[in-house]
Amino acid sequence: MCEPVSIVMGVMSAGLQIMQQQAATRAQNAQIEFQNQAAEQEFQYNNLQAQAARTGEAQQKQLQEDVIAQNFDLANMAYESDIAALNLRLMQEQAAAGAEKRKTSLAALQAKGEIVAAGRVGNSIQNLIADVQRQQAAFDYATDKNLAFVGKQSQEQKRGAGIDRASRIASQQPYLERTILDPMKPIKRSKVKGPGMLGVLNAGLSGAQAGFTASSGIHAGGGKVGQLNPWA
Numbered sequence: 001m002c003e004p005v006s007i008v009m010g011v012m013s014a015g016l017q018i019m020q021q022q023a024a025t026r027a028q029n030a031q032i033e034f035q036n037q038a039a040e041q042e043f044q045y046n047n048l049q050a051q052a053a054r055t056g057e058a059q060q061k062q063l064q065e066d067v068i069a070q071n072f073d074l075a076n077m078a079y080e081s082d083i084a085a086l087n088l089r090l091m092q093e094q095a096a097a098g099a100e101k102r103k104t105s106l107a108a109l110q111a112k113g114e115i116v117a118a119g120r121v122g123n124s125i126q127n128l129i130a131d132v133q134r135q136q137a138a139f140d141y142a143t144d145k146n147l148a149f150v151g152k153q154s155q156e157q158k159r160g161a162g163i164d165r166a167s168r169i170a171s172q173q174p175y176l177e178r179t180i181l182d183p184m185k186p187i188k189r190s191k192v193k194g195p196g197m198l199g200v201l202n203a204g205l206s207g208a209q210a211g212f213t214a215s216s217g218i219h220a221g222g223g224k225v226g227q228l229n230p231w232a
Contacts, residue, residue: 029191039186046183053180064175075168082161086154093150097143104143108136 111132 025192032189032191036186036188039188043183043186050180050182053178057177057180061175061177064172068172068174071172072169075165078168079161079165082164083158086157086161090151090154093147097147100143101140104136104139108132
């Protein structure tokens with residue numbers, strides 16, 4: 001049988017091993033808990049960053065849409081103003097041409113009247129009247145031709161105003177909103193279990209082995225504790 005000392009040593013060895021295993025388990029679980037908390041904090045921070053980035057992208061898109069709408073309105077207003085100015089100029093040129101033609105017509109009638117009043121007869125009076133009519137026709141032709149040039153120029157300027165309008169509108173493009181992905185949710189580590197029954201059994205076996213080793217040492221050292229040596 002084993003001596004009390006060896007039994008105590010075996011129990012103490014087994015208990016010490018169990019305590020060491022439990023301490024190692026607690027330390028490992030504390031490290032796992034710390035790593036999980038750090039991963040969760042990083043995930044929450046990245047999630048806030050993603051939300052802030054999405055908000056910034058949405059604001060940038062809305063701001064660009066407002067700029068596009070304002071630019072569109074200004075381009076249309078400028079185009080309408082240019083067209084109105086060109087139409088007004090054409091109307092003024094048409095009014096001026098009409099006034100000049102009426103003035104020329106009156107001058108021709110006056111010249112014809114003066115010729116008739118002079119009392120001339122024969123071909124000479126007919127030639128003079130025909131000459132006045134040719135001059136009036138030439139003046140009217142020049143006036144109409146000049147007015148046609150003004151009309152053609154106005155059309156080209158309107159076309160240029162339309163191109164300017166399109167260019168102003170195209171100068172602002174929609175904002176291409178970036179896609180912000182959610183951060184990956186961390187995969188948390190599970191905590192390790194304690195020694196369990198297998199660990200207790202291992203510790204018990206180790207303790208028993210330590211007890212047997214101690215018992216063997218006691219026997220090798222001279223027998224049981226407290227036994228007298230018959231050869232003394």
